[in-house]
Amino acid sequence: MDEKEIEELLQKYYCKDMHYEDGRILGSMYTEPPKIALKAFFKFYQANLGNSGLYKGTAEMEREVVKFLLRLASGKENFFGHVVSGGTEANIIALWAAREMGYKRVLATKDAHFSIRKAANLLKLPLENIEMKRGKMNIEDLESKIKENDIIVATAGTTPLGFIDPIEEIGKICQMHNCFLHVDAAFGGYIIPFLRELKYTNKKFGFDIPAVSTITIDPHKMGMAPYPAGGILSRENIFEKIVIEAPYLIEEKNDSLLGTRQSGSVAAAYAAQLYFGWRGYKEIVRRCMENTNYLVKRAKEEKLEILEMPEMNIVNLKVENVKKVKRELYARGWAVSTNPKYSSIRIVVMPHVTKEVIDKFLDEIKNIKKNYGL
Amino acid sequence: MDEKEIEELLQKYYCKDMHYEDGRILGSMYTEPPKIALKAFFKFYQANLGNSGLYKGTAEMEREVVKFLLRLASGKENFFGHVVSGGTEANIIALWAAREMGYKRVLATKDAHFSIRKAANLLKLPLENIEMKRGKMNIEDLESKIKENDIIVATAGTTPLGFIDPIEEIGKICQMHNCFLHVDAAFGGYIIPFLRELKYTNKKFGFDIPAVSTITIDPHKMGMAPYPAGGILSRENIFEKIVIEAPYLIEEKNDSLLGTRQSGSVAAAYAAQLYFGWRGYKEIVRRCMENTNYLVKRAKEEKLEILEMPEMNIVNLKVENVKKVKRELYARGWAVSTNPKYSSIRIVVMPHVTKEVIDKFLDEIKNIKKNYGL
Numbered sequence: 001m002d003e004k005e006i007e008e009l010l011q012k013y014y015c016k017d018m019h020y021e022d023g024r025i026l027g028s029m030y031t032e033p034p035k036i037a038l039k040a041f042f043k044f045y046q047a048n049l050g051n052s053g054l055y056k057g058t059a060e061m062e063r064e065v066v067k068f069l070l071r072l073a074s075g076k077e078n079f080f081g082h083v084v085s086g087g088t089e090a091n092i093i094a095l096w097a098a099r100e101m102g103y104k105r106v107l108a109t110k111d112a113h114f115s116i117r118k119a120a121n122l123l124k125l126p127l128e129n130i131e132m133k134r135g136k137m138n139i140e141d142l143e144s145k146i147k148e149n150d151i152i153v154a155t156a157g158t159t160p161l162g163f164i165d166p167i168e169e170i171g172k173i174c175q176m177h178n179c180f181l182h183v184d185a186a187f188g189g190y191i192i193p194f195l196r197e198l199k200y201t202n203k204k205f206g207f208d209i210p211a212v213s214t215i216t217i218d219p220h221k222m223g224m225a226p227y228p229a230g231g232i233l234s235r236e237n238i239f240e241k242i243v244i245e246a247p248y249l250i251e252e253k254n255d256s257l258l259g260t261r262q263s264g265s266v267a268a269a270y271a272a273q274l275y276f277g278w279r280g281y282k283e284i285v286r287r288c289m290e291n292t293n294y295l296v297k298r299a300k301e302e303k304l305e306i307l308e309m310p311e312m313n314i315v316n317l318k319v320e321n322v323k324k325v326k327r328e329l330y331a332r333g334w335a336v337s338t339n340p341k342y343s344s345i346r347i348v349v350m351p352h353v354t355k356e357v358i359d360k361f362l363d364e365i366k367n368i369k370k371n372y373g374l
Numbered sequence: 375m376d377e378k379e380i381e382e383l384l385q386k387y388y389c390k391d392m393h394y395e396d397g398r399i400l401g402s403m404y405t406e407p408p409k410i411a412l413k414a415f416f417k418f419y420q421a422n423l424g425n426s427g428l429y430k431g432t433a434e435m436e437r438e439v440v441k442f443l444l445r446l447a448s449g450k451e452n453f454f455g456h457v458v459s460g461g462t463e464a465n466i467i468a469l470w471a472a473r474e475m476g477y478k479r480v481l482a483t484k485d486a487h488f489s490i491r492k493a494a495n496l497l498k499l500p501l502e503n504i505e506m507k508r509g510k511m512n513i514e515d516l517e518s519k520i521k522e523n524d525i526i527v528a529t530a531g532t533t534p535l536g537f538i539d540p541i542e543e544i545g546k547i548c549q550m551h552n553c554f555l556h557v558d559a560a561f562g563g564y565i566i567p568f569l570r571e572l573k574y575t576n577k578k579f580g581f582d583i584p585a586v587s588t589i590t591i592d593p594h595k596m597g598m599a600p601y602p603a604g605g606i607l608s609r610e611n612i613f614e615k616i617v618i619e620a621p622y623l624i625e626e627k628n629d630s631l632l633g634t635r636q637s638g639s640v641a642a643a644y645a646a647q648l649y650f651g652w653r654g655y656k657e658i659v660r661r662c663m664e665n666t667n668y669l670v671k672r673a674k675e676e677k678l679e680i681l682e683m684p685e686m687n688i689v690n691l692k693v694e695n696v697k698k699v700k701r702e703l704y705a706r707g708w709a710v711s712t713n714p715k716y717s718s719i720r721i722v723v724m725p726h727v728t729k730e731v732i733d734k735f736l737d738e739i740k741n742i743k744k745n746y747g748l
Contacts, residue, residue: 001648003410009648010414010641016431017421025428027622032420036377040384042416045600046406047391050460054399054709057390085459085602086424088633096496114620115633121618122470122631124498159622220634226419227636228459228602244495246488248401248533248711248720250704257496259462259489260594262601262636267384274375274383330624335428337622346622 018335020350023357027337029187029221031350033272040264040271041226047263049083053250058263061270065219068273069231072189073215074206081233082256083219083266087186088115089257090216090232091153095119096257097214097238098151098180107145108153109137111160113184116153125151135308137165143173151180156205157188160339160346161307162314164188164203171211181211186230189217191312194285201311207235214238219269222284224276224351229265284351288313292349295358302362307344316344317365328368334361392709394724397731401711403561403595405724407646414638414645415600421637423457427624432637435644439593442647443605446567447559447589448580455607456630457593457640461560462489463631464590464606465527469493470631471612472525472554472587481519482527483511485534487558490527499525509682511539517547525554530579531562534713534720535681536688538562538577545585555585560604563591565686568659575685581609588612593643596658598650598725603639658725662687666723669732676736681718690718691739702742708735 018025020032033041047058066081084090092115095106106120106127120127128150131141137154146152152174154165167183174181185192185205195201206215214234219225239255246254276284292313296306299317307316319325322338325345329336337346347353347361392399394406407415421432440455458464466489469480480494480501494501502524505515511528520526526548528539541557548555559566559579569575580589588608593599613629620628650658666687670680673691681690693699696712699719703710711720721727721735 001651003649006410006645006648007413010417010645013431013435013641014417016434017418018428019420027624028425028428030420030422036380038416038419039381041419042412043384043388044391045412045415046393046404048404048601051402053704054392054402057387060390061387085632085636086634088631113633114618114628118618118628122496227422227634228632230634244488244492247714250401250709250711254488254492257462257466257492257631258459258602259487260460260601260604262459262639265636267387271380271384274380275377277375330427335624337624340621 020352023352023354024333025335026347026353026361027335029348029350031224031352033224033226033268034275036275037225037268037272041268042264044264044267047267048260049263049266050254050259050261051249055263058266062266065266065269065273066233069189069217069233072193072217073185073233074208075233079207079233079235080237080239081231082239083269084230084232084256085228085258085261086220086230087113087184087216087218088118090186090230091115091184092119092122092257093232093242094182094214094216094238095125095151096123097241098182099123099125100241102149103151103180104149106151106153107142111135111158112153112155113159113186135161135163137170139166139169142170146173146177146179148178150177151182153182153184156183156185156192157312160342161316162310162312164192164205164311167205168209171209174211180213183212183215186216186218187221188312189215190222190281191285194282195312197282198286198289200289219272220265223269224272225269226265228262229269288349288351291353291355291358294355295347295349298358298362302366307342313349315347315349316342318344324372325368328372329364332364334364394726397726397728398707399709400721400727400735401709403722403724405598405726407598407600407642408649410649411599411642411646415642416638418638418641421641422634423637423640424628424633424635425623429637432640436640439640439643439647440607443563443591443607446563446591447607448582449607453581453607453609454611454613455605456613457643458604458606458630459602459632459635460594460604461487461558461590461592462492464560464604465489465558466493466496466631467606467616468556468588468590468612469497469499469525471615472556473497473499474615476523477525477554478523480525480527481516485509485532486527486529487533487560509535509537511544513540513543516544520547520551520553522552524551525556527556527558530557530559530566531686534716535690536684536686538566538579538685541579542583545583548585554587557586557589560590560592561595562686563589564596564655565659568656569686571656572660572663574663593646594639597643598646599643600639602636603643662723662725665727665729665732668729669721669723672732672736676740678739681716687723689721689723690716692718698746699742702746703738706738708738
């Protein structure tokens with residue numbers, strides 16, 4: 001088929017997809033990266049750190065990205081890290097390495113990301129559920145269940161509510177019981193350091209908590225990088241626990257979950273961090289929190305109930321028939337996500353969710369409520 | 375930092391990477407995709423089939439790619455498939471699903487891809503090694519070791535030699551013992567159908583062998599798509615064996631190993647298959663085999679020993695000090711891979727490995743041999 005015909009077909013499919021720039025995707029932890037990050041992504045589309053011997057330049061950029069992630073996570077320069085395909089791969093790597101180090105069982109709340117359940121199943125690690133207290137890990141329940149050699153997964157920015165588990169307290173309990181503590185900060189890692197500087201919180205989630213062994217932080221969420229760019233950091237070298245011989249590669253070994261790794265996104269994450277810098281990311285968080293507060297205020301004016309006051313830029317609106325509202329919104333071109341168990345609609349206030357978008361969205365909700373009496 | 379400075383920095387790293395268009399990467403199963411595939415990749419860079427409800431268009435393109443893969447694999451239109459991040463993810467998914475279906479142990483040769491060892495470790499499946507006869511699975515050894523509920527991994531295009539295991543015979547043995555047969559055709563899937571039409575072989579590897587349950591075929595290898603584009607196909611719906619609830623996604627479930635899936639490469643794989651079509655891929659294979667034969671002929675003229683006559687476009691040159699030759703070539707800007715256990719240098723004759731490249735490369739080898747007496 002000739003190129004023109006193919007382009008026409010692609011355009012047809014393109015129109016069936018949703019796009020961030022339309023400002024109607026309200027339930028995803030992703031946004032449009034800055035132009036320079038996309039330039040970097042496209043320039044380095046061939047790079048594959050699964051065979052890093054061919055891509056010395058990209059490997060250096062990976063180290064620069066890991067350095068920035070370690071700064072976010074209060075880690076030291078000599079700690080370890082990789083840019084991988086996303087939070088799921090990062091979480092699986094952490095739990096896989098922990099299993100190889102002799103840890104036996106996973107403890108996590110039901111609001112931990114589904115990749116934790118997936119990892120436990122994959123790795124044949126039994127998973128024990130820790131109860132929650134208003135969306136956060138219940139310390140008393142953890143204390144009653146924890147055993148030597150457990151793997152505790154704490155979350156810094158839970159998927160449903162954007163909450164931060166009490167990681168300092170969890171860390172103390174882990175130390176007493178000789179446990180492995182993994183922090184899933186896939187979403188919160190690029191937010192919490194700035195929330196602290198902006199005086200929204202004083203919570204810690206990183207390596208400044210001595211028990212923390214590994215941390216997931218994703219550049220392709222609040223780091224403004226395109227997919228696939230997750231980050232896995234570790235205090236000790238966990239990668240040597242999962243390394244496998246691969247004689248045909250230049251470096252003759254492989255130490256991530258995947259073999260081939262699309263690494264254009266490493267260049268993109270690097271470009272994004274040069275472009276924004278610490279101050280730029282702080283400004284993004286400041287604006288997202290301002291819009292979060294705006295959404296909360298406006299929703300209350302519209303007599304919508306807020307499930308819990310947000311700790312970061314995720315807002316849950318309680319509605320009666322969640323499935324119905326989601327369907328109606330979807331039919332009108334809006335993509336929200338829901339928390340069925342909380343009976344709420346979940347809005348992730350990413351940079352493309354501006355005040356204007358929020359106003360339009362609340363109008364839509366109002367219409368749906370009026371038309372359907374929901 | 376401003377965009378111009380960032381671009382300069384990126385350029386610095388770019389120059390440290392190797393690139394396919396320079397024609398000096400001789401050991402990778404990847405090549406430069408056609409322009410229209412890259413256009414599609416960049417156009418759909420936002421797409422993430424991990425949340426397919428947002429990307430209905432891309433999901434349709436995935437189905438079109440899977441259809442083409444099923445055609446390569448002699449499958450039926452109603453069989454199942456996904457485009458995933460690569461062969462490693464595809465192989466892990468197959469073995470994971472098999473484990474969930476009650477299969478207990480993996481049998482594979484040492485020339486099976488390292489992702490099979492990785493998957494077995496990850497999934498806690500014991501792995502038994504089946505001996506080889508000249509680079510292929512030894513049927514007698516398989517017969518002596520096979521037990522009910524084993525998972526047999528056969529390879530159609532082994533990484534070291536590009537050999538095709540005797541899959542029809544393996545299939546018969548699997549049927550007798552009620553085993554799960556996974557075929558790793560990550561590389562060979564886009565080659566063997568055309569080798570048959572070009573009368574190079576009459577071997578089968580696909581679903582026309584009744585015992586075959588799952589097949590890996592990667593668009594980002596001989597399918598000319600950019601990373602990340604692996605393919606996993608199955609006769610029954612294996613994806614429902616690994617599905618996990620994910621209420622916050624539009625479809626509220628996830629059925630691949632990864633969560634986020636960079637799906638620009640799905641659009642790219644689709645564009646590539648429209649661009650080349652069946653005839654185009656056949657022509658690529660014809661040319662690669664012609665160049666493979668040219669390399670064999672020219673190497674013999676230079677008194678270099680060929681390890682085994684190639685079955686597809688992978689050639690192994692026996693040399694005495696493999697590590698030394700690889701290092702010397704690398705220092706001169708050539709990236710080859712090696713088979714230490716066969717004491718050979720391994721050339722994957724991808725489309726960018728033209729006769730001209732082959733001539734230059736053999737000159738380089740000649741120089742190294744002369745200078746170092748290797």
